[in-house]
Amino acid sequence: MKVNIGLLWHSLSSDNLGVGALTESQIAIVLAACKRAGVTQPSFTVFGTSGTRAIAPVSVPVEKGDRLSWKRLAVGQTRYWAQLRACDLVLDIGEGDSFTDIYGLERFWLQAGTKAMALISGKTLVLSPQTIGPFERSWTRAIARGLMRRAKRVYARDQLSTAFLADMQVSGNTAEAIDVAFRLPFTRHDFGASTKQRVGINVSGLLYNGGYSRDNQFGLTVDYRRLTEELVAHFVQRGGGQECEVHLVGHVLSDVIGVEDDHAASLALAEMFPGVVVAPKFATPSEAKSYIAGLDYFTGARMHACIAAFSSGVPVTPLGYSRKFTGLFNTLGYQQVADCKKLSTEAVRDLVIQGYEQREVLRPQVQRGCEAASVRLQAYEDFLVDCLQQQQKQKKQQVGHQ
Template structure:
């Protein structure tokens, strides 16, 4: 019976169009299956449209996962048609009182039977995308129902740009049942603002996602270079000027292809309508003169696991999206991270003990990028040996999160 199987709610994530969000889910289910008997999963994620939600439901490959879209808005037409129902007035009140909390009302009927709620998403608890009220409201709702709440495999902060908000977050985070921090920079930051009692150092669950070879053959020559460049980087490289960043990206791609004299694969990792790596790199590619026969733009149709397999075939990978670099590192591929936040720096430091394979946005010059990739190609054998020695420890750390969660459930 289903009642005998533990239920975990994975809330706050983005859609699978963000391969990192899918990778978190795949890694998390692997962890929980290792530590709990035949678990069930409800994913309540934030979708860009009803069509995107329906597509994700149809394409889900794990039968233990059920998807729900959050109640993000109230339809005026729906309110008018059902104005006579008490339930409609309850929803109007909830929406008016706290729109962020209203997003998670679909979760409430399932809270009673849940073993824990995992707030997933990687870097939701930061200022990278604005003040994270959408996620603190999730926390408040779960804690108000006296359920176990884990901020799961995440980077947190910094909030120092807003001192008053940082104080609020310090108090808020101390109330969370457990914070499973995916890198040491987060652990150190949390300690600096007085949050340590409930912090569990782990590694990102995406390190455990298994690659899956696509059904159709993808011709990849030995020694190919993988590049992932995102429109999001414009915020950090050109102060938000997307056109200028697109031009810069075109020069970087061309310089890497020219200097390495190798096949270059442009590999998208996020293909949401409002932040689409494929569209961005397609535009950058169109700005490069000539035929560019040694540059291939990879299709956006591949899943996270298939994309990881493609990345695993590269001699060296350089990427902006954090989970694209995690896919490369966990596949033993020498990886250059374009690090615009603490998460990339922390993950690299935990992996290698240094940040020599990170590049700051202000250093993102085409010649420097190409030279760094060539340098890593020259050290490919030694870097791969180093990766092989370290990856098992990182994966054990990711798997250890399940043990910590099990302990929390027992104690609560």
């Protein structure tokens, strides 16, 4: 039986490997569900923002949906309607945290409009595990509430989003899972034998440059540039320079938007600290996770780089600057998160160093968190099995009526 799954607000070409990680992981979960549901010919149509990267290869047919823009949708210069009608099921992951109005009204309208079009087309719409909200305006809140109430299921990826849904009076069709990137496939990188501890530091180019406005756009209480420089200096010099090997790992790799580029920020730091290892510009999210999995300890401000570490068993101290960090990791019972919008530069630096020193204490906590994530994503997969079986039943009924 053929089933075409629309992946709304996913991307296999994004410069942000986090969005790619969501997409690759979602495909892996859906394929597992298809196998259990008896779907023998699954295919995917991916709708979302495009980046400069080549489409990552996957083992099943994948069509790139038409570019989504509010202007193109408004004037009808898009194939989105037609491509949407060819889908049997639509899974909308909202790029992880984009179903909100805090990123501007244009993005909100695009997020809301594409969901509304899926519903108007009569498609089964599932909001896959993601951060929900916030919605700071009463009218955006009302629109979001109406759309979510009409979805077949709305999955929060953390306890804070679940509480937010309850506050929005969206109930009856909600559930809580976890970020799908915990299912991202990887092969642990073998760096070879070494007496040194390999410490990975993900430097967010966006935070390193002060945000798009370059003036601490995100309201951090830490001096992020000083923090990263002090952390690199500490681990480079630790044990007289004999204890650690520092790896600077980028997770947003953009040749077009320099302010976002983690790799450029890493190269700038490498000039200040000769001898550090700058990770390559990874071709795929799985390649990045495989590299991170081979490290002994990790810290960073890109959430999916931290998830790559956590989900591969590497002790990690995430550097959070929004509720998605604390919401997700605390949901798994992991408290080793540094809040960069509350703590001082010195406090965050000390917490990261403490995490390294207590990495063997953190390791079993990471393991327990991964086990909890596995249970949550299995429940999400079970739900998709039911959806796919219903789709096949409907198709058979339609054939029987012809």
